[in-house]
Amino acid sequence: MEQNILELKHITKLYPGVVALDDVSLGFARGEVHAIVGENGAGKSTFIKVITGAIQPTSGEVVFEGRAIEDNSPQKSMGLGITAIYQELNLLKHLSVAENIYYNRYRKKHGMIDFRGMESDASKVIARLGVKIDPKVLVKELSVGYQQLVEIAKALSQDVKVMIMDEPSAALTNNELEYLFEIVRTLKKEGMAILYISHRMEEIFELCDKVSVFRDGHYIQTMDVKDTNQEELIRLMVNRELKDTFPEFISHRGEKVLEVKHLSTELLRDVSFSAYRGERLGFAGLVGAGRTETARAVYGADRTLEGEIWIQGQRVKIQTPEDAIRHKIALIPEDRKQQGLFLNMSVKDNISFAYAPHLTNSLGIIKGKKEEEICRQQITKLTVKTPSDRQLVKNLSGGNQQKVILGKWLLMNCDILIFDEPTRGIDVGAKQEIYELINQLASQGKVVILISSELPELIGMSDRVIVMAEGRISGELEKEEINQEKILELASKAQEVSR
Numbered sequence: 331m332e333q334n335i336l337e338l339k340h341i342t343k344l345y346p347g348v349v350a351l352d353d354v355s356l357g358f359a360r361g362e363v364h365a366i367v368g369e370n371g372a373g374k375s376t377f378i379k380v381i382t383g384a385i386q387p388t389s390g391e392v393v394f395e396g397r398a399i400e401d402n403s404p405q406k407s408m409g410l411g412i413t414a415i416y417q418e419l420n421l422l423k424h425l426s427v428a429e430n431i432y433y434n435r436y437r438k439k440h441g442m443i444d445f446r447g448m449e450s451d452a453s454k455v456i457a458r459l460g461v462k463i464d465p466k467v468l469v470k471e472l473s474v475g476y477q478q479l480v481e482i483a484k485a486l487s488q489d490v491k492v493m494i495m496d497e498p499s500a501a502l503t504n505n506e507l508e509y510l511f512e513i514v515r516t517l518k519k520e521g522m523a524i525l526y527i528s529h530r531m532e533e534i535f536e537l538c539d540k541v542s543v544f545r546d547g548h549y550i551q552t553m554d555v556k557d558t559n560q561e562e563l564i565r566l567m568v569n570r571e572l573k574d575t576f577p578e579f580i581s582h583r584g585e586k587v588l589e590v591k592h593l594s595t596e597l598l599r600d601v602s603f604s605a606y607r608g609e610r611l612g613f614a615g616l617v618g619a620g621r622t623e624t625a626r627a628v629y630g631a632d633r634t635l636e637g638e639i640w641i642q643g644q645r646v647k648i649q650t651p652e653d654a655i656r657h658k659i660a661l662i663p664e665d666r667k668q669q670g671l672f673l674n675m676s677v678k679d680n681i682s683f684a685y686a687p688h689l690t691n692s693l694g695i696i697k698g699k700k701e702e703e704i705c706r707q708q709i710t711k712l713t714v715k716t717p718s719d720r721q722l723v724k725n726l727s728g729g730n731q732q733k734v735i736l737g738k739w740l741l742m743n744c745d746i747l748i749f750d751e752p753t754r755g756i757d758v759g760a761k762q763e764i765y766e767l768i769n770q771l772a773s774q775g776k777v778v779i780l781i782s783s784e785l786p787e788l789i790g791m792s793d794r795v796i797v798m799a800e801g802r803i804s805g806e807l808e809k810e811e812i813n814q815e816k817i818l819e820l821a822s823k824a825q826e827v828s829r
Contacts, residue, residue: 333396335360335523336381336412336492341390343376350376351387354549356542358492363514363524365534365555368544368567369757371715371727374527377544378494381525382414383407394492411491415481415498417755423470423477428452430469431484455483459513475506482513493517494525497755499533511537529757531560543567568759576790577762579769581809583793584608585642587777588659588746590628593637597623599801601637605746605777610768612792613781614817619798621781622664625748629661630654641746655684660739662732664750664781670735673724677716678705680723681737708737712767729753729760736767746777753787765791785814797821 334357343351351373358364368374379385381392383402391398394410407413421430428449429436437444437451452465461479469477478498485493495514499507514524514537526538534541535555543550543566550566584607593601598620605611613621626632628639630648639648641657648654654661663669672680682689682701689701705719712733716726723734732752739747749768753761768791772778782788788795795812797805797820805820 334358335395337393338377338380339391339393341377341380341387341392343380343385344388349547351380352547354390354544356549356552358523358525360491360523361518361521362540363518363526363538365526365528365538365541366544367528367534367541367563369727369759371546372544372567372757373547374544375496376547378414378496378525378527381407381492381494382412408488411489412494413485413488413490413492414494414496415478415485417497419474419477419481421469421477421480424468426466426468427456427463427472427480427483428465430480431455431465431487433484451487452483455487458486459483460516461509473506475509478506478510479513490522492523492525494527496527497529498526499528499530507533529755531563531758534563535560545569564758567757575762575786577765577769579610579772579791579793581610581772581793582608584775587642588628589640590624591638591640593624593627593639594635595623595627595632596635597801598627601627601798601801601803603796603803603806605779607745607775607777608772610772610778610780610791610793612788612795612812613779613798614785614788614795614821615798615804616821618800619821620801621798622750623801624798625661625750625779625781628654629659629748631661655742655744658743658745659748660742660744660746661748662735662739662750662752664754666728666731666735667724671723671731674722676720677709677714677723677726677734678702678719680734681705681708681719681741684738685741704741705737708741711740712737713763727757727760729756729763732756732760732764733767744776746779747771748779748781750781751783752780753782753784785817788817789813 337357339355341351341354354377366374366377376385380387383404383406392402394412399406422433431452432448437448439447449465456463456465459479459482463476463479469480472480498510518524528534538555540552541555541558541563542552543563545567586604587607588605591602601624613624615621623632627634630650630653639646646657648657667673678701682705702719709716709719714730714733714737716730723731726734753764756764768778780788780791789812792812793809795807795817796803797817799821807816
C-alpha cells in the first residue's frame with residue numbers, strides 16, 4: 331500500500347483552560363477525497379491550521395512525504411504543495427483573475443510585469459478546470475462559485491499536492507456545486523489528496539472516499555464512506571442519537587399579523603402574501619428567485635417602488651430597518667457575520683445593542699448592571715455556549731453566533747422574525763437547537779418566516795410554503811401539499827412562463 335502523503339502524529343494543541351486537540355493521529359493518501367466532520371468546536375479548524383502552519387501544535391509532528399515539517403508556516407506548507415481554500419475566500423476583488431492567481435508571483439519581462447504572459451499562463455491553469463473564465467476580468471464581477479474556482483486555479487498554479495477545502499459549498503448554487511464536484515473528482519484522478527470539511531452529509535456520501543470524525547478535540551474514528559450512513563456519522567459526532575432531524579411541531583395558526591400587498595422593487599414584481607401568528611411560513615425558490623430580496627424589502631433594508639405593508643390590520647410605512655424594528659419586525663440575515671453581528675464586540679454588546687436606549691439613565695449613560703443581567707438571561711435562555719458575556723462574538727461557533735442575533739431580537743420583543751438561511755454553516759447538533767428555538771417562537775405566537783435553500787429543511791420546518799421565481803410568487807403550498815417535486819415544479823414553471 332502506498333505511503334500516506336500527509337500524516338499528523340500525536341498532535342496536541344493546548345490553550346489556557348482548553349484542549350483544542352488531544353493526541354490526534356491521522357493520515358491522508360494521494361488520489362483520495364477524505365472528509366473531516368464534527369460539530370463546531372470539535373477541533374476541525376485547529377486541525378487545519380496545524381497542517382497549514384497557521385498555528386504551532388503544543389506537541390506532535392506533521393509529516394509530509396515521509397519527512398517531518400520543521401518550523402511549519404503558511405509559506406512553508408504552501409511551498410511544499412499544501413494549500414487550504416476557506417469558506418471566506420482570500421481574493422483581492424479589485425484585481426483581475428490573472429493577478430489574483432499569481433499575486434506576489436507576478437511574471438516579469440524586461441523589469442516590468444508581463445501581463446500578457448501572466449494572462450496566458452492563467453488561461454492554461456483555468457482550462458485545466460474545464461471552465462471558461464476571462465483572466466482579464468475583475469474578480470468582483472464573478473459569482474461566488476466562479477470566485478471559488480479562481481481560488482482553486484491559484485492553488486493549481488503552485489503545484490499543489492494536498493488541497494484542504496473548508497465548507498466549499500456554503501454559498502454555491504446547485505449548478506455551481508455540481509461543477510465543484512466534477513473538479514474535485516478530476517483532481518482526485520490526477521492524484522491529489524483532498525481534505526473536505528463540510529456540515530452537509532449528502533455531499534460527503536456523494537463525493538468522499540473516507541470520513542474521519544472529530545468530537546470535543548478528540549479524533550474518534552475513520553471509516554470508508556461506503557461502509558457507514560448518516561445516522562452513524564451523526565451519532566459519532568454528537569455522542570447521542572438525533573432521532574428526528576426536524577422536531578415535531580403542531581401548528582396553531584392564529585390571527586393574520588403581516589400582510590404584504592403588491593410589493594415591487596428593482597428586483598421584485600407584485601409580491602403579495604400574508605403571515606399568521608403561530609405559523610412557520612417558508613419561502614422557497616432557486617438562487618436569485620427573490621426570497622432574500624423580499625425579506626430585505628419587508629425589513630426596510632431595500633427601497634420599495636410600489637406596494638403596501640400591513641401589520642395587524644394597520645397600514646405601516648417601512649422605509650428603513652429602524653422603521654421595521656419599531657413595528658417589531660426582526661431579520662436574522664443570511665450573512666450573519668457581515669450583516670447581523672459586530673464581530674469585534676462582545677456577546678453582551680451584541681445582544682444589548684438594539685436595546686441600549688432602554689438601558690440608559692436620565693443622563694444617557696447605560697446602566698451596566700442591568701445590561702449584564704438581561705444579557706445573561708438571554709445567554710441562559712438560548713443556551714449560548716460562551717466562556718462569558720465578554721467573549722468576542724467572532725470567537726463563537728456559527729450556531730452560537732446565530733443565537734446571539736436571536737437573543738438581540740427577543741430582547742426587543744419582536745413579533746415577526748424572518749430567518750434567512752438559519753442553519754447555513756452550522757453543524758448538525760446546533761441545527762437541532764436552532765430548529766427547537768424556531769418551534770418555541772412559533773408556539774409562543776410569533777410569526778416565523780423561514781427562507782432556506784435546503785429543501786429538506788424547508789419541508790421539515792414549514793407549515794406553509796410560498797414558492798418564488800424571478801422576483802415573483804409562483805405558487806403557494808399548504809402543509810399537506812409540501813414536497814420537493816411540487817416546489818421544484820412551481821419554480822421551473824415560473825421560469826418557463828417568463829421566457
